[in-house]
Amino acid sequence: MNLIEITVVLIYAFFAGGTASCFRSKNPAKLLLVPVISSSAVFLGGIAFLIETRPENTVLLFGGTLIIDSLSLLHILLVNTIFLITSIYTTGYFREKIKCGALKASYAKRFSILWQTFQAVLLLVLLSNNIGLMWISLEATTIVSAFLIISDAELSIEATWKYLLICSVGIVFAFFGTMLTVAAARGMQSSEGVYLFSYLSANADEIDPRLMLLAFILVVVGFGTKAGLSPMHTWLPDAHSQAPTPVSAVFSGVMLNCALFCIMRYLPITEAALDFDGQARSIVLLCGFMSLIFAAVFIPIQSDVKRMLAYCSVEHIGIIAIGLGLGGLGIFAALLHTVGHSLSKVLAFFSAGSIADHFGTREMKDIQCASHKVPLWGNTFFLSCLVLMGVAPSAVFMSEFLLAKELFFTGKYIILAFFLLGTLAVFFSMLRYTMLISFGKGPKEQGVESRGRRVDTVIVITCLLLLLFLGLWIPAPLSNFLKDAVSIIEKGATL
Amino acid sequence: MKSDLLAWVSLLIIVSNLYLLSSSRLASLIKGVAFQGILLGALSLLMAGHSASYHLIFLAILSIAVKGILIPFYLSKLVRGVKELRDANPVIGYSLSMFIGVVISCFAFYILQKAPFVHAFVSVFHGASAISTAGIGLFLIITSRNVIRQIIGFLVFENASFIFGLSIALYQPLFVEMGILLDTFAGVLIMVIAAKRILTVHQSISVRSLERLSK
Numbered sequence: 100m101n102l103i104e105i106t107v108v109l110i111y112a113f114f115a116g117g118t119a120s121c122f123r124s125k126n127p128a129k130l131l132l133v134p135v136i137s138s139s140a141v142f143l144g145g146i147a148f149l150i151e152t153r154p155e156n157t158v159l160l161f162g163g164t165l166i167i168d169s170l171s172l173l174h175i176l177l178v179n180t181i182f183l184i185t186s187i188y189t190t191g192y193f194r195e196k197i198k199c200g201a202l203k204a205s206y207a208k209r210f211s212i213l214w215q216t217f218q219a220v221l222l223l224v225l226l227s228n229n230i231g232l233m234w235i236s237l238e239a240t241t242i243v244s245a246f247l248i249i250s251d252a253e254l255s256i257e258a259t260w261k262y263l264l265i266c267s268v269g270i271v272f273a274f275f276g277t278m279l280t281v282a283a284a285r286g287m288q289s290s291e292g293v294y295l296f297s298y299l300s301a302n303a304d305e306i307d308p309r310l311m312l313l314a315f316i317l318v319v320v321g322f323g324t325k326a327g328l329s330p331m332h333t334w335l336p337d338a339h340s341q342a343p344t345p346v347s348a349v350f351s352g353v354m355l356n357c358a359l360f361c362i363m364r365y366l367p368i369t370e371a372a373l374d375f376d377g378q379a380r381s382i383v384l385l386c387g388f389m390s391l392i393f394a395a396v397f398i399p400i401q402s403d404v405k406r407m408l409a410y411c412s413v414e415h416i417g418i419i420a421i422g423l424g425l426g427g428l429g430i431f432a433a434l435l436h437t438v439g440h441s442l443s444k445v446l447a448f449f450s451a452g453s454i455a456d457h458f459g460t461r462e463m464k465d466i467q468c469a470s471h472k473v474p475l476w477g478n479t480f481f482l483s484c485l486v487l488m489g490v491a492p493s494a495v496f497m498s499e500f501l502l503a504k505e506l507f508f509t510g511k512y513i514i515l516a517f518f519l520l521g522t523l524a525v526f527f528s529m530l531r532y533t534m535l536i537s538f539g540k541g542p543k544e545q546g547v548e549s550r551g552r553r554v555d556t557v558i559v560i561t562c563l564l565l566l567l568f569l570g571l572w573i574p575a576p577l578s579n580f581l582k583d584a585v586s587i588i589e590k591g592a593t594l
Numbered sequence: 595m596k597s598d599l600l601a602w603v604s605l606l607i608i609v610s611n612l613y614l615l616s617s618s619r620l621a622s623l624i625k626g627v628a629f630q631g632i633l634l635g636a637l638s639l640l641m642a643g644h645s646a647s648y649h650l651i652f653l654a655i656l657s658i659a660v661k662g663i664l665i666p667f668y669l670s671k672l673v674r675g676v677k678e679l680r681d682a683n684p685v686i687g688y689s690l691s692m693f694i695g696v697v698i699s700c701f702a703f704y705i706l707q708k709a710p711f712v713h714a715f716v717s718v719f720h721g722a723s724a725i726s727t728a729g730i731g732l733f734l735i736i737t738s739r740n741v742i743r744q745i746i747g748f749l750v751f752e753n754a755s756f757i758f759g760l761s762i763a764l765y766q767p768l769f770v771e772m773g774i775l776l777d778t779f780a781g782v783l784i785m786v787i788a789a790k791r792i793l794t795v796h797q798s799i800s801v802r803s804l805e806r807l808s809k
Contacts, residue, residue, distance in 0.1 A: 235773035242780045245788065256791050257804040260741065263788060267748060267781050268735065274755045274774075275728075282713075313709075 103151050103167065104160050107226070110144040113137050114219040118212050127197045127207035134186040134214045138179065141218065145179040148172060157592055159228060163295050166228035168592050169583035173434065174225045174353075174360050177441055181352040182218045184558050188449050189214075189345040191552045195456075209246065210343075217243045217349070224357045228592070229294050233361055234270070234277050237325060240354060241266045248342040258334075258341035265334040266325050273321025273361070279314035280365070283307040283372070296364050300591025303371030315369040315379050319362055319386060326358035328420060329390040332413050336397075339409035340461070344452025347405060351412040352445040356437050359419060366423065367591035377426075384424025388514065390417025395524040403461045404451045407532060408444070411487055414525050415440040418499065421518065423588065425505050430585045432501035439494030439569060442562045443486040449555070450480035454536065457549060463532050467539030475551030479559045481537035486566050488526045488533075494569035597717065603637050604719035607757070608699050611730040614750060615691040620676075623746050624669045630727075631661025634756055641716065641760055650760070653771055657756065660779045665749065668786045673742060675790070676799055685737040698729040720757065728754035740799040741789045745782060752778050 100108070117137035124130050148167055152158050157168040167175075193207070220239040227233035241263065248259045283306045284293040292298030299306070324331035339347045362383065369379040394414030401407040415436065422433025453476040454469045455461040470477030486493040491500075499522060506515040573581075610633060614626045638654035684691060702725035706718055715721030731751025738744040759774070789799065796803035 231771075231774065235777050238777045238781065242777065242784050245784055249788075249791070253795055256788065256795055260788055260792065260804055263781075263785055264735070264744060264748065267785075268732070268751060271752055271755050275758060278755070278759050285713075 101160075103148065103158055106144055106147045106151065107160060107165065110141050110222070111219060113140045113144075114215050117215045121208055121211040121215075124208070125204050127193070127204050128190075130204070130207040130211045131190050131193055133211050135183075135190060137215050138183045138186045138218065141222075142179040142183045145172075145176050148175060157297070157587075159297060160226075163297065164229050164232060165226040166297060166592055167226065168587055169580055170360075170363065170587040170592070171225045173438075173580065173584050174356060175222060177356065177438060178218065178221055178225065178353045181349060181441055181445055184562070185345050185348050185352070185445060185449075186214070187554055187558060188348075191555055192344055192449075192452065192456075206250075213243055213247050214345075217247065221353060221357050225360060228296050230277050230280060230296065230299075231294055233364070234274055237273070237322065237358065237361060238267075238270045240357070241270060241325070244346070244350070244354070247346045248338055250341075250343055255341040258337040262334045262338040265331070269321050269324025269331060271321070272317050272324070276314045276317030276319075276321055276365075279310055279317060280368070283310035283314055296368070297592050299368045300371070303368050303591065306368070306372035308372045308374070311369050311372040312378060315365055316382060318365045319382055322358045322361040323386055324358075326355050326362070327390070327413050327416050328359075328386040329393040329413060329417065332390065332393070335413060336406045336409040339412065340403050340405040344405075344448055344456075347408075347452070348445045348448040351408070351448060352441040355412060355416050356419075356441060359416060359423075359437075363423065363588050364592070367588060370589075371591065380424045380426055382424075383420050384514075387417045387420025387422075387424055388517065390414065390420065391518065391521040393417075395521040398525050399528040401532075402463055404455060404463050404466065404532070404536065405448070405461055407463070407529070408447055408451055411447075411525070411529065412440075412444060414521070415444070415487070415495075418502065418522075421514075422498070422502050422505075425502070425509065425511075426589065427585075428501055428505040430588050431581055432498040432505065434581050434584055435494060435501070435569070435573070436498035439486065439498055439566060442566055443483045443493075443495060446479055446483035446559060446562055447487060449559075450476040450483060453551075454480060463536060466536050468537075470537040473549045473551070475549075475556055475559065477537045479563075481533055482563055484529055484533040486563075488529050489522055492567060492570035494566045497570050497573070600637070600640050601717060601719040603633055603640060604717070604723035604757075607633050607637070607723040607753075608726050611699070611727055611750065612692060612695045614734065614746070615695040615730060616688050618688060620673045620740075620742050621670070623743065624666050624673065627669075627746050627749050628662050628666035630750065630753055631663075631665070632658055634658075634661055634753055637720075637757065638760060649771070653760075653775070656772070656775050660775060661749070661753070661756075664779065665782050668783060669742065669745065672786055672789055672793075675793060676742075683739045684734075684743065685739060691733070691737065694733060695726075695730050698733065699726040702726040702729065715758075724754050724757040727751075727757060739801055741785075741792055741801060741804075742799055744801070745785045745789060748785065749782060752782075 114137060117133050121130055121133055149172060152167050159166055220236050220243055223236040224233055227236060245259050245263050248262060249255050281293050284299055287293050287302055287305050289298060327335040339350055366379055373379060390413050394410045398407055398410045401410060419433045419436050422429040422436060454466060454473060457473050458466045470481060486495050489496045489499045503515060506518060607630060610626055610630045614623060617623045617626055635654040635658035638650050638657055642650035702722040705725060706721045728751055731747050731754055734747030734750055735744050738747060793799055
């Protein structure tokens with residue numbers, strides 16, 4: 100067992116230990132601290148991966164069952180970061196509820212156990228080199244996370260049901276795609292290699308192109324359902340709006356990316372099998388384009404702040420898919436957008452959730468002047484939404500600019516026109532809501548009602564500075580890291 | 595001989611799909627889906643004989659235990675708690691549903707001749723049963739007025755993936771096969787628990803009680 104494999108074992112040992120410790124405890128405050136400790140340890144594990152593998156290397160683990168390359172590493176680091184900051188936020192978010200007795204020990208126990216298991220299976224999706232294992236892990240994320248959505252609210256059961264049913268049906272479609280991929284690769288010499296992404300990428304010219312295309316369509320439908328790509332996104336606004344805020348944040352911040360990551364693994368294999376004729380990319384491009392348009396149409400008619408953010412996720416997943424569909428610089432922009440969207444969306448959900456709890460409603464018309472009453476979250480909501488709208492200088496602006504540039508220089512003017520139209524429509528609708536919530540007319544004489552915790556302020560400032568920094572300058576090591584990941588999406592995970 | 599048996603079992607699966615479409619009582623639907631689970635086990639056993647794989651024998655036993663016994667047991671328990679009419683009550687009538695089921699099954703045979711994936715299956719009957727089961731599973735989900743019929747529809751749809759996976763699963767590592775089956779079991783179990791919660795909160799299993807977020 101090498102050093103990286105030991106790190107993987109240690110990470111899962113931490114998850115197992117953390118989960119087991121939750122079964123014993125009955126104190127809600129202590130139970131909520133366990134995910135903070137385990138996600139901190141796992142965060143360090145992710146850093147260890149970065150040091151041990153060096154981004155430009157592709158490393159196979161446990162006989163090729165798992166893989167670490169720059170594409171998976173980027174997503175692993177993102178998942179670990181989002182889970183760490185969300186776990187810290189969660190302790191404060193539930194603090195008031197513990198104080199007034201609204202949070203029962205049983206809920207805190209369920210939350211902590213499922214939360215850690217959820218992160219563990221999400222990481223397994225990213226580490227999988229076996230196509231069957233990837234499918235199992237992604238299906239497991241649905242099973243584990245379904246009961247994170249349910250709260251005491253009556254409507255949350257409806258959202259859970261839709262999430263369970265739609266995502267499970269979608270995942271079965273992905274299973275058909277997975278099995279068809281194996282069928283398409285039947286002619287290959289290694290009967291066991293056909294289950295491994297690394298082997299399929301290296302021998303993609305031996306794959307049956309027609310069957311692989313059909314498999315890819317099913318994979319996009321299946322994993323795209325979980326990623327929230329239109330028109331399969333219907334579960335997303337309900338689940339995001341009804342789930343407790345930390346759950347909405349990780350759903351939007353990382354779970355959608357992980358599902359899209361699965362498509363990223365299949366994309367180079369399909370492209371290579373089809374002799375790089377661009378058909379597979381066009382399918383992803385079409386789904387991305389539809390998502391952007393759907394979001395642009397539905398965001399203006401929302402009244403619930405978390406639903407608006409959910410549709411905003413559909414828009415951004417669409418933008419990432421458009422980048423993947425374009426190839427080259429578009430993929431670079433898509434990966435940068437993934438980072439920018441995750442960080443800013445998590446902040447947006449934190450602030451929206453805290454504001455909604457403070458005002459006792461999620462209806463945007465009833466929330467005004469939040470920056471005055473709850474300055475930390477009111478201002479964070481405004482700034483994170485500005486980033487999500489693509490205002491310069493920010494990481495999201497940079498990636499959208501790169502995407503528009505790629506569309507322009509590849510001569511895709513019609514798509515460019517719709518892309519600009521869609522993002523502008525989202526910009527104006529979100530700006531109206533954001534201004535109203537943060538600075539709208541309201542009784543200012545009441546003064547500041549809640550200042551927020553220092554640790555939350557540190558998280559917010561760090562994330563916002565990072566988003567600003569990435570909008571101004573992409574350091575060479577990060578740029579090279581992203582370029583390595585781009586080459587994996589273009590050529591596949593080969594050794 | 596074994597090929598003939600495989601074809602017969604595949605045909606029986608198609609017949610069980612049609613039975614599910616025509617069942618008016620939830621209890622009959624559960625019996626139908628349990629029977630289909632046992633047929634899947636039989637199919638695995640026959641495939642094991644076909645390819646001399648112990649791996650498939652294990653899968654057959656698991657399939658019968660999970661799909662033929664455990665899941666129907668939990669579903670029956672859930673139905674016993676329902677005080678309202680225990681009728682399947684689909685959106686489309688039973689005769690029309692049967693007709694659509696027959697059309698889907700014929701279409702499955704037709705598409706198999708045309709599509710590039712015919713060689714992915716052991717036989718035409720085997721392939722047609724997978725496609726027909728997938729189509730009818732989706733139809734059951736879409737036309738359901740209550741959550742239990744939706745769960746059964748999902749189970750039938752998932753059975754299609756099992757039939758499909760069987761023909762390609764020979765070299766799949768055992769832990770992956772186990773994972774797939776356990777995932778299914780866990781998925782359906784979670785659905786049953788969620789359905790119980792719906793019943794507790796809304797005092798009904800009707801999907802109409804789950805339309806408030808759409809308004």
